Ligand SMILES: CC(=O)N[C@H]1[C@@H](OP(=O)(O)O)O[C@H](CO)[C@@H](O)[C@@H]1O
């Protein structure tokens with residue numbers, strides 16, 4: 001590092017002192033904390049993003065958001081060149097940077113890391129970081145901190161993309177690195193045109209069904225998603241989208257609203273009541289990377305019927321499997337490509353959904369919690385569908401399969417009606433453009449759900465009846481050290497402390513259709529307990545008994 005670079009870093013970092021007595025860690029979803037603690041962390045993540053851009057020779061994203069957390073929190077995370085999460089290999093460096101006690105320590109860390117990674121800091125190489133933020137009031141000042149971090153690396157520029165959903169920023173990073181159009185307008189145009197393409201391919205007999213309502217009411221969590229959805233809907237005429245709890249409505253972000261609240265509490269969000277009984281409703285989270293649907297039952301006393309990420313996955317799987325079977329049946333020898341379809345879930349997926357997917361003959365894979373694991377697994381297939389029960393997920397298409405679809409659809413002469421196989425190829429290509437290939441995206445997910453329901457001629461009730469969720473319960477247990485819990489087999493088995501898994505097995509064995517697992521949370525200082533059984537009462541008792549076991553083995557009293 002030359003003198004100019006050194007003094008630039010020392011100078012700028014002296015303006016951002018790290019908070020005293022707080023240890024920050026780049027968890028499953030980046031750094032998150034009360035916004036007042038974050039300026040120095042965000043500034044330092046700006047430096048990291050610039051270095052990552054130098055290392056990869058690509059554009060990097062930096063998003064300022066704390067998703068479904070309360071409005072006074074904020075956070076920061078990185079989008080890698082392909083639009084996915086920051087490589088896990090760099091996470092320890094992020095932790096070390098954030099916690100460096102002084103500008104001098106920071107400089108030593110950067111020097112060491114740059115040498116180890118072989119990053120060329122010649123002052124000539126160019127780096128670019130795209131910055132985005134959600135609607136949180138602290139976002140503006142934190143964006144400035146990020147900009148100062150990026151520009152304290154010689155040759156690096158920061159481009160402010162404005163207020164965005166998290167998936168929009170990831171999409172832009174991916175698009176820029178592929179050398180295609182990547183503005184916000186391009187995002188909206190790609191989504192709306194592929195949606196229209198899918199609509200045009202709806203079988204004629206289905207589009208005549210009047211049982212299918214074209215209206216959906218969406219809870220925007222008082223965040224960025226509602227505002228963006230309003231822009232998107234202006235480009236769609238066949239779909240009626242009513243947005244409530246948009247950030248312009250004056251409500252508080254994530255307060256009694258949003259996908260996280262609806263999924264965990266299973267109650268109606270603010271702004272919805274018994275007048276909405278039977279209507280198709282959906283909820284986004286604060287940065288619009290999660291989506292769940294719900295139904296307000298008549299005389300519900302505030303409860304809802306949740307249509308969660310598992311059911312969205314199931315809907316997508318049915319549709320895609322149908323298209324693949326059209327391809328195989330109708331294409332004959334022209335179809336040299338036998339596409340491999342895989343689905344990916346975590347242990348939190350409701351057991352009824354897993355059974356259902358297996359009954360469809362699909363390959364169901366499990367990974368640990370956290371979208372980076374699910375995404376990685378899904379990328380192994382020609383078409384990989386992944387979802388967490390909480391509504392984060394997407395459908396990944398391999399480049400070779402998209403290439404095959406592109407070649408196949410080019411052969412279809414314009415104006416021809418096309419065979420079923422040809423239509424299926426057109427549909428799958430449109431899905432690959434509609435659904436975000438970088439991360440789970442509530443806006444693109446919503447459009448895909450809507451058009452598939454129309455394609456099937458299904459109401460939300462018909463969709464919800466695909467299978468019945470097993471009753472389940474999730475609990476949190478405070479323990480002395482949650483990292484003392486070590487798990488295996490996609491978090492379904494505890495290997496340490498010894499004896500705990502045997503005790504859980506003995507308890508679970510007492511219940512019909514019982515299933516239970518425990519794991520340390522990656523975002524909160526707790527051990528989570530999940531239990532399922534044939535009745536709600538049984539699921540509650542099982543989870544309580546296992547929570548007691550966790551407390552006995554690891555409780556605050558133990559050391
Ligand atoms: C049970 C559950 O919902 N866990 C969530 C939660 O992770 P934990 O590691 O369980 O705290 O936050 C993650 C990041 O948003 C999300 O990916 C994950 O699904």
Ligand SMILES: [Mg+2]
Pocket residue numbers: 067068285286287288289290
């Ligand atoms: Mg989110």
